[in-house]
Amino acid sequence: MSNYDRNAPETLKLLESLFENQDFETILEIFRELHPADQAKLFYGLKTDQQEVLLEQMEIPEIADIFDELDDKQTVIAARNLPLPFLADIIDDMDPDEAADLLGDLSGQDVRKTISLMEEPEEVLPLLRYADETAGGRMTTDFLTLELEDSADSAIQYLRSTGLENDIPYYLFVVNKEKSLLGVIGLRELVCADPGQIISDIMESNVISVQAMQDQEEAARVMKHYDLQALPVLNLQNQLVGVISHDDILDVLVDESTEDIYRLASVSDSALEPDSRLFLQLKGRLPWLLLNTITALIGSWVISNFGDLFVQVA
Amino acid sequence: MSNYDRNAPETLKLLESLFENQDFETILEIFRELHPADQAKLFYGLKTDQQEVLLEQMEIPEIADIFDELDDKQTVIAARNLPLPFLADIIDDMDPDEAADLLGDLSGQDVRKTISLMEEPEEVLPLLRYADETAGGRMTTDFLTLELEDSADSAIQYLRSTGLENDIPYYLFVVNKEKSLLGVIGLRELVCADPGQIISDIMESNVISVQAMQDQEEAARVMKHYDLQALPVLNLQNQLVGVISHDDILDVLVDESTEDIYRLASVSDSALEPDSRLFLQLKGRLPWLLLNTITALIGSWVISNFGDLFVQVA
Structure with a gap:
């Protein structure tokens, strides 16, 4: 993975001929050498029946990575014909915010069935209650919390114990027993602190946050204005329910500024x-x-x- | 600092009356409670003579923080009437990429004088050779490099020794003696590694990078496509010369998408x-x-x- 693919059209042409020869092994080999963002781009360029064949050949985590990178509409189309137990496994492996978007786009009956088939629906369920274009709709539930009396060293041990599979933001959030947000600490500040220092002494207690029901555009503006890498999202009880990360906000800002200007330019x-x-x-x-x-x-x-x-x- | 200022117009009104009463102490107090991004917004709203009075009252690092947050044009206007030795100290304290932008906007004679008065021009000088709208013009020289044979533990010690003043990206870059880029490692991966592990074993060696002369828009697209928090920038000899961080790219993407659409909409x-x-x-x-x-x-x-x-x- 991680090769920067500047030759997508050529690769797509190559794939077409490999599909004709049913050489799925080489196709998978090519895919596996690419970054998931490029895999998604290639996948989107394939015909529907080619996509289906490919999904049959791939491992669940590989499909989840591609689904995470596809646009929402593209993901629904790709997921449409998958057997629900298979789809449930994929959604279990996706980023919670992308998983919630996909579930939200399925038909009502499929949603309930798929959720009942999932192994870890608890990460995704809280996200389903927020509309796509709100801060809550953009946030992930994949974040780490610390307590005031933790030490820097124990915080780092905790971080290590969680492993690296998930794309957790570089900020850690400090909450109390009621899940109220008390502070934030960057991974760099944590690493540079004395191991024995207590979190409450090193955290930043003036935390900038947004409400889950607020518009995603407001969240994006706050993140841009303050150069934040991650923005905590609170519910009406001011409990920390999620975090919006910088890459989610890139999409929002570009989409929204495009949208605003189109409107002004009277474009449909x-x-x-x-x-x-x-x-x-x-x-x-x-x-x-x-x-x-x-x-x-x-x-x-x-x-x-x-x-x-x-x-x-x- | 770090209070999210939702009441900028009210604060500005309050400042106006404080300026009338020449109550500079309270003005500074209000400023110091705000995040630099909000300080810059307020500062921009002041009259030129008020700005000048304020700059006289402020500490150099405070001014540098505000200058970092102002738009390029606003910074030049604010810097215009400052004595060059004073300006040189401020520029020494600014982020290298913002400092280079400001120097680039000064008149030829002022640039040379200011640079000769600076204490640490070596961080800024390499940036002056790239046009503002290139990857080189957007990058910072504030980044940390490791060597292949470093251990995870020694890398963390090195990070600690550099302190926290600078806004160094969450990625560390691995280079050889010739400064060729060999790999990248995220701070999280570094923290989660065994202390004795060697960097070459834990780094990602397929690094996505751009050339310094490439358009900033290309750099922004690469960062958006691959969800990168920082993008290494190489010179023609493929040496690592800088890093673009995610917040720089937010501005580029929004500006460029706005610009593209304005052009299509025939707006000047x-x-x-x-x-x-x-x-x-x-x-x-x-x-x-x-x-x-x-x-x-x-x-x-x-x-x-x-x-x-x-x-x-x-």
């Missing part, structure tokens, strides 16, 4: 699709270009037919 | 200012609105004067 919402941007942008502006052209045509027709009158009036 | 470049966006957006679209109005006026004049002819022709 269909032009907001991130894919084939140029095409959609042109499509969005076409009615206006057409209107301009018609106006110009009428103008020139008027002038060519009644030019003499203009001269007379002048 | 002046509308790209991030401040008072609505005003500038309206200003940018005004010529078009005006043109439309004029067209409509001419049309209605033609129709009202030659309406009979239209009927005859039809």
Whole structure:
């Protein structure tokens, strides 16, 4: 993994011919050499039946990584025809925020069945109650909490014991028994502290946070304004329920600024699709270009037919 | 610091009256309770003479923090009337990438004088050779490097010895004697490794990087695509010369997506200012609105004067 794939179109062409020869082994080999972000891009470029064959050949964690990277709509399409027990295993392995988005897009009956088949639904369930475009809809439940009286050393031991599978933010959050947020400490500050120092002495107690029901755009603006790598999200009881990480917010900021400006430029919402941007942008502006052209045509027709009158009036 | 300031307009009003009473002590007190991002926002809202008075009252590191947060143009304006030795001290304390941007915006003679007055110009000088909108122009020289044969424990000791003043990314980069980039290791991976483990065994050796001369937008796209918190920047000799961090890239992505769409919407470049966006957006679209109005006026004049002819022709 982690090769920066600058040759996606070539790779896709290669894959096409490998699919024709049913050489699934080589296809998997190519996929496994790529970063999940590039795997997702390639996967999206395949035909539906090719995607299905590929999913049959892949391990659950591999599929979960690709699903994490696909756009929400693409994930639903890819998940559509999977047997629910298989899908439940994949969702168990996905990032909780992406898993919640996928579950939220399934039909009502499938959601309930899939959740009942999941091994660890408790990470995802709290996220289902927030709309996609809220801070709660963007947050993950994958974060680590410390207590005031922990020592720096015990905090590091705790971090080590959790392992590295999950993409936990570089901030650790300090809460009390009621889960109220009391402070935050960066991993760097934790590493540089004396091992015996108590968390309450080294944490930052003025924590910037947002409410779960707030708009994702507000969360994004706060993170951008304060250069935060992670933003804690509180529920109405001011309990820490999740964390938004910097990469989630990149997407929001780009989407939202695009959306705002499209609106101002009177471009229709269909032009907001991130894919084939140029095409959609042109499509969005076409009615206006057409209107301009018609106006110009009428103008020139008027002038060519009644030019003499203009001269007379002048 | 770190209070999330939702009441900037009220605070600004309060400051105005404090300035009238020359109560600089209370003004400084208010400033010091705020996050530098909010300090910068307030500072920008002050009149030029108020800004000047405030800068006289503040400590050098405080000014450097505010300058780091101001937009490039705002920083130049604030720095314009400062005595060069004073300015040199501030620039010494600023983030290297912001310092280079400011130096790049000073007049030629001032740049040379200011650099000669600086204590640590060596962090900033390499950055001056890259244009603002390139990866090199966005990177910082504030990063930590390790060697292949270092142990995890010695790497952590080294991190501790560097202190916390600087905003060093959460990734550490592995280089050889020639400064070629060999690998990268996240702080979390470092903390979770066995103390005796050798860096070459735990680092990721497939490092995604960009060339210093590449466009900042390309760097931003790579960081967004791969969810990177920091992106190493290489010179033509493939030596590691800098690192772009996630907060720099937020600005680029938002600016660039705004810029792209403005261009497509035929809005002039002046509308790209991030401040008072609505005003500038309206200003940018005004010529078009005006043109439309004029067209409509001419049309209605033609129709009202030659309406009979239209009927005859039809």
